[in-house]
């Protein structure tokens with residue numbers, strides 16, 4: 001019954017494709033069996049909306065008269081990179097404001113731009129023969145910019161840790177506030193809706209995959225940073241720890257502030273919630289089997305953040321259904337849970353992507369290049385060493 | 391007559407009962423305990439509304455501070471800005487009294503104000519700064 005990418009795209013182009021979200025597909029597969037579901041459905045849409053620190057935007061301001069080669073650049077007092085050509089910059093989401101610290105950062109500037117607000121651009125330059133101006137202080141809007149595109153080096157983590165804290169003081173982490181003595185647990189995945197949990201071996205998701213990025217049509221540009229296919233997997237071949245990641249690109253001008261939200265994690269730093277959705281073609285029963293997995297089957301590993309080392313002790317695994325119930329058990333102790341990744345928003349992403357495909361004939365693209373698979377370069381830590389030790 | 395809402399933090403070994411007793415007996419105030427979170431051997435928290443003459447309330451506050459109780463003007467309301475909220479659910483992980491929870495089916499945020507003890511944990515935890523206390 002295998003279907004090809006071309007057949008599915010032809011059905012999308014004719015407005016005939018049957019498209020479902022991963023949750024809906026799981027329900028159909030449970031009722032009618034995986035093989036019937038695989039025959040009926042052409043594309044399954046996924047979605048996630050969680051904090052994704054490794055995000056940011058490339059911006060081009062255009063040239064002033066006289067022109068300037070921008071060196072030190074700030075946008076609403078948030079520093080942006082001056083290490084590119086004269087009026088190009090990369091604004092990183094986690095960069096804190098010089099004035100307001102982590103309460104306002106790069107992500108907030110991007111959200112302000114998306115909301116149509118003017119942003120104060122200030123820059124200094126060395127003053128050269130071709131770029132004589134040494135200072136500029138002006139206001140820009142998203143519309144004014146020549147190019148503005150998100151380039152997020154690491155989004156859509158394939159699974160994530162469940163965080164607890166066995167220590168005796170409260171920890172403020174990128175996984176939220178962790179109360180001492182295992183008083184709470186936080187987790188960060190869309191579970192059954194999560195893009196890479198639905199395609200655990202990166203069969204259909206690769207470089208060139210068309211996807212939903214913060215409300216804009218975008219692409220998977222590359223493997224994400226720290227992409228690591230090697231970790232432990234369950235009997236379905238699905239990772240049970242943080243594993244693969246995606247680098248994505250999309251036009252900021254087409255993005256929607258509903259799917260890009262700046263965030264401040266107290267005593268940790270700035271981040272942003274990004275909505276990412278990837279359409280997955282139901283090519284055959286093999287991929288249908290992983291698309292059909294539900295929160296009751298997908299698991300995550302609990303890590304103790306009370307141990308502040310690179311290798312935190314693992315305290316076992318729990319299912320996403322257990323996490324969503326609001327309580328898990330660790331060594332016989334009942335621990336209340338709270339998510340960091342928004343399920344209602346992840347559902348909105350998957351629904352939105354579904355309507356792109358069914359209403360706007362958004363076609364799907366096979367990978368131009370595969371993401372690194374098991375057996376590729378091992379994931380390496382950073383050693384602290386001196387020059388002599390090399 | 392004045393009415394004031396006080397947020398009291400007790401050191402771990404301070405018994406809370408005699409405190410309210412003193413407020414009635416020595417100061418002739420009418421204390422109304424709105425919420426209390428007290429566990430043996432741990433720091434306690436109490437939201438108290440006292441009514442009585444203004445100067446007497448001031449004296450009572452001085453007395454409480456002398457007993458090692460930290461006294462702050464208490465929040466009188468808590469606000470959730472739904473425009474800012476992204477329904478991540480992170481606040482539910484720190485709300486011990488269960489005032490903030492997620493609906494089991496829709497995963498939407500449910501806020502039951504009656505269970506709130508004004509501890510501010512959610513205010514600090516919310517990455518969207520969507521929750522504020524007002525005084």
Ligand code: SF4
Pocket residue numbers: 470474475476477478479480481482499515516517518519520521
């Ligand atoms: S932490 Fe803030 S943004 Fe997240 S659900 Fe609670 S109120 Fe909404």
Ligand code: SF4
Pocket residue numbers: 468484485486487488489490505506507508509510511512513
């Ligand atoms: S202040 Fe926030 S965390 Fe504390 S009880 Fe009220 S709702 Fe819960």
